[in-house]
Amino acid sequence: MAYRETEKMRMRKAEARQRIVSCAYQCVAKSGFHSARVTTIAAMAGVATGTIYRHFESKEDLFAEIFRLATQREVDKVAEALSTQGDATVRLEAALRQFAERALRGPVMAWSLIAEPVDPKVEEERLAYRQAYAExxxxxxxxxxxxxxxxxxxxxxxxxxxxxxxxxxxxxPLSPAQAASQAEPINDNYEPLVNSILRFCIQGLTGTRR
Amino acid sequence: MAYRETEKMRMRKAEARQRIVSCAYQCVAKSGFHSARVTTIAAMAGVATGTIYRHFESKEDLFAEIFRLATQREVDKVAEALSTQGDATVRLEAALRQFAERALRGPVMAWSLIAEPVDPKVEEERLAYRQAYAExxxxxxxxxxxxxxxxxxxxxxxxxxxxxxxxxxxxxPLSPAQAASQAEPINDNYEPLVNSILRFCIQGLTGTRR
Known part of the structure; x- marks a missing residue:
């Protein structure tokens, strides 16, 4: 019986952790790391603020985990696009398009992952993220x-x-995508922007006019 | 007589300010904004630490001025290269080469101007700097x-x-120039690196193999 109770507690704890992570993710996607408050995350997850610190040593540790999760998702999408059919140029174009379109659909998350000034712990994750892309x-x-x-x-x-x-x-900061309202994704007509970036990148690689 | 003394004092004050700015500039060029300490700058300039605050409201204001000075110098160099002879592609290549070679000769200053996490006051200057380049x-x-x-x-x-x-x-953070010791400029053989960046950029613009 004792064992079963421990197991149940473990499951509850894991569920609470999962809920905290998921709510923190939503907060960051909505307004970036700097604006995401532990009290708000706790309220959303239906736990006491102190509970968050039972799962994560600090806010920075929670944010580093959010960063890892979010970037792994992005890196996986790019890897997926790179492993499709076609020659390397076609695959690179598909991957860059994937990256661009996802960033334009979630501009705040993209900004948080790439450009938002963050705590050194999160910055470390960012370096790993850039390296994963570059590789x-x-x-x-x-x-x-x-x-x-x-x-x-x-x-x-x-x-x-x-x-x-x-x-x-x-x-x-120069991007037209960021000049638009940071809270609203650019839904309409981002095709020309994406095409213009892709043309520059693919021409840069191949030296062939597109 | 009163006027002459005031004039003399004004000149002394201007000289001290100039010395502070020049020493702060050297500190930032050596180790970046974060490592530049007001006490070190004061000692170098031969003034009391408090004197610095008679000339600048805060350390951030002093650094914002250093940022403006340093970037204006860089932007002027690029503008100069862009105003030379030749068609636009030739002029753009000259300007990009100017930018790249200067950055490689002073990697710490380049990093401070472009990538070092800085105070919001300095960050504002940075946005203006990027806009000046982009324009x-x-x-x-x-x-x-x-x-x-x-x-x-x-x-x-x-x-x-x-x-x-x-x-x-x-x-x-992915740059080979930064991977090298940040304190030492890359003196030898940065030609291949610069050429490779320039080829990508000019091909990206023109779609013509170089």
């Missing part, structure tokens, strides 16, 4: 060079240019 | 479209891609 792109560019659809170049360097061009265009 | 590039791209050496495109959007690609490559 995926680097691999695809190297494949393209082998296949012959992308000219010889420093694949690592070009992947860094890709990440920079697309991040600045979509979530940098 | 210079946008103007040159528009000229290139008129001249016919750059194909029709959204000049503003492409200028944002340029700024992103080059900033990420040179001072982002």
């Amino acid at each position: 995926l792109f680097e691999k695809a560019i190297s494949e393209g060079i082998e296949e012959g659809c992308i000219p010889e170049q420093d694949a690592r360097q070009s992947s860094t240019c890709l990440v920079g061009a697309i991040a600045e265009s979509l979530v940098g | 210079l590039f946008e103007k040159a791209i528009s000229e290139g479209i008129e001249e016919g050496c750059i194909p029709e495109q959204d000049a503003r959007q492409s200028s944002t891609c340029l700024v992103g690609a080059i900033a990420e490559s040179l001072v982002g």
Whole structure:
């Protein structure tokens, strides 16, 4: 009997943790890390504020977990797009489009993941995130060079240019997507913006007019 | 006599201010904004720490001034390169090369200006700085479209891609220039890195293999 109760408590604890994570995720997606308050997250999750600190050592630890979850989702989507049919250029274009469209549909989350000033603990996760992207792109560019659809170049360097061009265009302070209301996703007519970024990136890689 | 003394005092004050600014500039160039301490700056300038606060309301105000000075210098260099002879593509390439080589010669200052997490007051200056760059590039791209050496495109959007690609490559956490010791400029053999970034950028704009 004692064992069963412990098991039940463990399950309850896991459920509460899951609820906290899910509510924190929603808060960050709505207004960024800086505006997400532990008291709000606790109220949404239906737990006492103190309960959050039984699951996470600090707010920063909770946010680092949100960051990991959110970025893993984004990195998985890009990896998925890169593993579809077609030559490397086609696959890279699909992946960049995936990245761009998701960022434009969730501009606040994209900004939080890429550009929002964050705590050093979250910043560490961000570096890992950028590296994961750059490595995926680097691999695809190297494949393209082998296949012959992308000219010889420093694949690592070009992947860094890709990440920079697309991040600045979509979530940098100069981006039209950020100039629009941060709370509202851009639903209408982001095709020209996405096409213009993709053309720059693919031309940059291939040196062939699109 | 009273007037002459006031004038003398004014000159002394201006000299002290100039010395403070110059020493703060050196500190930031050496180790970034975060590591630059007011006490160190005061000692270097030969003034009491309190004197700094007679010239600047706060450390943030002093740093915002350093930021403005340093970025104006960089923006002027890019504007100068963009106003040389040749078609828009040649001028853009010269400006991007200027930007890249300066960043590689002073990697800490470049990182402080572009990527170091900074106080909101300095961040405001940073936005103005990025806009100044983007506007210079946008103007040159528009000229290139008129001249016919750059194909029709959204000049503003492409200028944002340029700024992103080059900033990420040179001072982002993924940059090989930052992976090297931050205290030491990369003196040897940065040509391949610069050439690889420039090729990506110019190909991105023109769609013509370099």
